[in-house]
Amino acid sequence: MCIRDSYKPLNESDLPRIHEAVLQVLETIGLGQAIPSCIEACIAVGCIVAENGRLLFPRQVVEDSLKKAGRNITLYGAIPKHDIQLSGKRVYFGTAGAAVHIVDPISREYRESTVADLYDIARLCDTLEHIHFFQRPLVPRDIEDPREMDFNTCYASIKGTTKHVGTSFVEPDHLEQAVDMLERVAGSEKAWRERPFVSCSCCFVVPPLTFAVDACRVLEASVRRGMPILLLAAGQAGATSPASLAGAVVQEVAEVLAGLAYVNLLKPGHPAIFGPWPFVSDLRTGAMSGGSGEQAVLMAACGQMGRFYDLPTGIAAGMADSKLPDIQSGYEKSYTNTLAAHSGANLVYESAGMQASLLGCCLESYILDNDMLGAINRTVRGMDVTEENLSLSVMRDVCLDGPGHFLGHDQTRELMQRDYV
Numbered sequence: 001m002c003i004r005d006s007y008k009p010l011n012e013s014d015l016p017r018i019h020e021a022v023l024q025v026l027e028t029i030g031l032g033q034a035i036p037s038c039i040e041a042c043i044a045v046g047c048i049v050a051e052n053g054r055l056l057f058p059r060q061v062v063e064d065s066l067k068k069a070g071r072n073i074t075l076y077g078a079i080p081k082h083d084i085q086l087s088g089k090r091v092y093f094g095t096a097g098a099a100v101h102i103v104d105p106i107s108r109e110y111r112e113s114t115v116a117d118l119y120d121i122a123r124l125c126d127t128l129e130h131i132h133f134f135q136r137p138l139v140p141r142d143i144e145d146p147r148e149m150d151f152n153t154c155y156a157s158i159k160g161t162t163k164h165v166g167t168s169f170v171e172p173d174h175l176e177q178a179v180d181m182l183e184r185v186a187g188s189e190k191a192w193r194e195r196p197f198v199s200c201s202c203c204f205v206v207p208p209l210t211f212a213v214d215a216c217r218v219l220e221a222s223v224r225r226g227m228p229i230l231l232l233a234a235g236q237a238g239a240t241s242p243a244s245l246a247g248a249v250v251q252e253v254a255e256v257l258a259g260l261a262y263v264n265l266l267k268p269g270h271p272a273i274f275g276p277w278p279f280v281s282d283l284r285t286g287a288m289s290g291g292s293g294e295q296a297v298l299m300a301a302c303g304q305m306g307r308f309y310d311l312p313t314g315i316a317a318g319m320a321d322s323k324l325p326d327i328q329s330g331y332e333k334s335y336t337n338t339l340a341a342h343s344g345a346n347l348v349y350e351s352a353g354m355q356a357s358l359l360g361c362c363l364e365s366y367i368l369d370n371d372m373l374g375a376i377n378r379t380v381r382g383m384d385v386t387e388e389n390l391s392l393s394v395m396r397d398v399c400l401d402g403p404g405h406f407l408g409h410d411q412t413r414e415l416m417q418r419d420y421v
Helices: 014-028 036-043 059-068 115-126 146-160 172-186 189-194 213-224 245-266 293-309 327-341 363-381 392-401 410-416
Strands: 073-075 084-086 101-103 110-112 165-167 198-202 229-233 272-276 314-316 347-349 360-362
Touching (some): 014 059, 014 245, 014 293, 115 146, 115 363, 146 165, 146 172, 146 198, 172 189, 172 198, 198 213, 213 229, 213 245, 245 272, 245 293, 293 314, 293 327
Parallel strands (some): 101 360, 165 198, 198 229, 229 272
Antiparallel strands (some): 073 084, 101 110
């Protein structure tokens, strides 16, 4: 679905200024704790290891990476009707999160989440037409072993939906085991590589500006096994990224572009999603404030930066702080999702089902939020003005030769199925 440039928290002149600041961060501050294989690949193209051990990315390395990055990529569903094209200003809504609790649908009280809940949510989202992809929204608390949790999370998700699935992995061998399964589901390694229907959500950095060692190994495994990757940097403004909103955007963009350079050194053009996700803390208490206006502005600004780079872009919205689907939940989800959708981002994660600042999710919310997302998608489409749609001949038919109303007109019957949600 194509969108108009409807919401721009950054002025056009701000975009190159932020880009220049990003280049300076990568060139002069760099990232700490790069693993040996990352250092080896980066040094080969001109990166530098500073005396303090931090890996510095000269601007030419970053700019070359941006040229090589995969664009116009497809995230495949298990069946073709759920394929989503990440090009230009197309926008899609999906789930995500790592909730450890769920609102019980019978008692409406919070309890620990289970793998059966994950499967139920996947089955539900498979039927909801305005939720376009499914990323794991909860952590199964009934599976203690990380390997078993990663494997069964992936299995429960693909078993529950034929839409594109996103999940994450603690260790690279967990991903390897899951891809072995996915190749069997696809029919062969070749079939999997042609249509990889699961992507890896990879938090390869620990903000501020430090590589996450195990996640970097997962990143390398993802590229090696042909799995698309969401390059995710999630600093907390005022805690693990600057309190300045502009500074938070600079840091998260810098971290993700470092990851993009990393990926393209391993395999140029590998399907990777630009995922700067700056979050907001209530600086009085330290609590996350996912439904705040500041959160909405930050994510929309990152969506705008994605369009500046013309990269497949994913941001997060819909992270209500309310515990239940009440009026607070409704208004927080509606404005954060609306601004995200109109920012130019291709993918809006966490847009449905989440409550309690991502600590919980709710089956009822998925259904309510699906309706909301349909209405937001309608605003994204905007209005087409053509000679036909100006309706002069239709008004003549009705007013001069017809019944004085438009209820039975051919145009009405045609458009009610296309233009009206």
